[in-house]
Structures are given as C-alpha cells and as structure tokens.
Amino acid sequence: MPTAAEYREQLKQLLPPGQAFPRDPGTTLHDLLDGMSIELARIDNRGFTLPLEANPTTTSELLGDWERVAGLPDRCSGVLEETLQGRRNALLAKLSSTGGQSPGYFISVAAVLGYQVTITEFRPFRVGRSKVGEALTNGDWQFAWQVNAPETTVVSFRVGLSAAGEPLRSWGNEILECKLNQIKPAHTLLLFSYGMLESEELEVSANHLYYVANYVIPDYLEIE
Numbered sequence: 001m002p003t004a005a006e007y008r009e010q011l012k013q014l015l016p017p018g019q020a021f022p023r024d025p026g027t028t029l030h031d032l033l034d035g036m037s038i039e040l041a042r043i044d045n046r047g048f049t050l051p052l053e054a055n056p057t058t059t060s061e062l063l064g065d066w067e068r069v070a071g072l073p074d075r076c077s078g079v080l081e082e083t084l085q086g087r088r089n090a091l092l093a094k095l096s097s098t099g100g101q102s103p104g105y106f107i108s109v110a111a112v113l114g115y116q117v118t119i120t121e122f123r124p125f126r127v128g129r130s131k132v133g134e135a136l137t138n139g140d141w142q143f144a145w146q147v148n149a150p151e152t153t154v155v156s157f158r159v160g161l162s163a164a165g166e167p168l169r170s171w172g173n174e175i176l177e178c179k180l181n182q183i184k185p186a187h188t189l190l191l192f193s194y195g196m197l198e199s200e201e202l203e204v205s206a207n208h209l210y211y212v213a214n215y216v217i218p219d220y221l222e223i224e
Contacts, residue, residue: 002044007037056091063087070094076178089113097183115153115176120146146191
C-alpha cells in the first residue's frame, strides 16, 4: 500500500519542469503536495478496508448497516449479542438461515451462533422394528426432536473479533433456544437438553472442525 511520502513523490513527478515549481522540502509547493499526499494515502487505506466491510464475516464499521438490512436486532437478541462477536454471529445466522429441515441444517445454524450441538430424533415405537424396553414415542412424540448442547457455552474475548471494553467472557443459552424455535418447522415440538456426554462432545467437536475447515477458512482465504 503506497505511503504518504510515496504519493508526494508521485505528485512531484507530475509537475511541469522549471523553477516555477520548486520541489525542495520547506517550499510552499512541497508543503501543499505533502498535505495532498496524506489524504490520498488515507483514501487508499480506506479502499483496502472496503472488501472487509463488504463481507459479513469480517465487517466492523458497517455492521450496523448489515444489521439494518437483515432486520436485526430482533426479538431473539440477548446478552451475547451485546458484543461485536455476538452481533456478527447473529448476522451470519440470519443470512445463512435460508431454510431447511435436516439435522445438519440446524446444527450449522447453531454453529454460526457459536454453539456446538447434536440432534436427537424420536422414531415412533413399532412392533417388529423397536426393541423391548424402548420408549413409547408415539403420538405427539413423532413430531418432537431434541437439541443436545453443553451445559454452558462460553464465548471468549478474541483479538480481532471483539472490541475494546467488552467482557472477557459471556455465556447463555437463550439465543440458541429462541433462534432455533424461530426457524423450526411449525408443526414440530423442539426440546433442549443440556450437559452432553463425553462421546457426544467429541462428536460435536468433530462437526465443528468440519464446519470451520469447509466454510470459515475458505471464506477467510477468499478475503485474503
């Protein structure tokens, strides 16, 4: 990226030759070009940040405009969305919630919000297919599904993603419940279970790594 000094020298090269246009430091013309070069360098630097602001995953200064277009904050906004990182996660969740009914879709929405979850679906009890001792998940149970999440999901302060003055840690499950209830199929009953087993946590970690490797990192490399 050109510096102010480099812009000043470029401006000097554009001047006509002759003593009427002195280029030496301390002259009035030199000081004028020096002031112009500072502004040109500033505009160049602002142009460099524009692609970052045009991407919802890296926006900071234009985050408020992105939120206005996406209809945020909404009724699900809570404590976690009081931070820059939380606001950006809510924006990404809103933009990526294009619709779906598969477990993978709801897991990905939760991941964007910063939650690592698994989903349990309940099959109706059927003679010949179900086993003795299994739950009688008939009736309304066939419309129920369950989100399994850690008892506490902590969002930590991250340099480059958080802003000065924000808390070092924040937590809460209210946003997860509200967002998923907001986009779930209307005829279904959504349950939440907190405090996963170690095996479930390993599965969630693997799913989260897959999401980061296939979606977050490629988006970041495109920006670079």
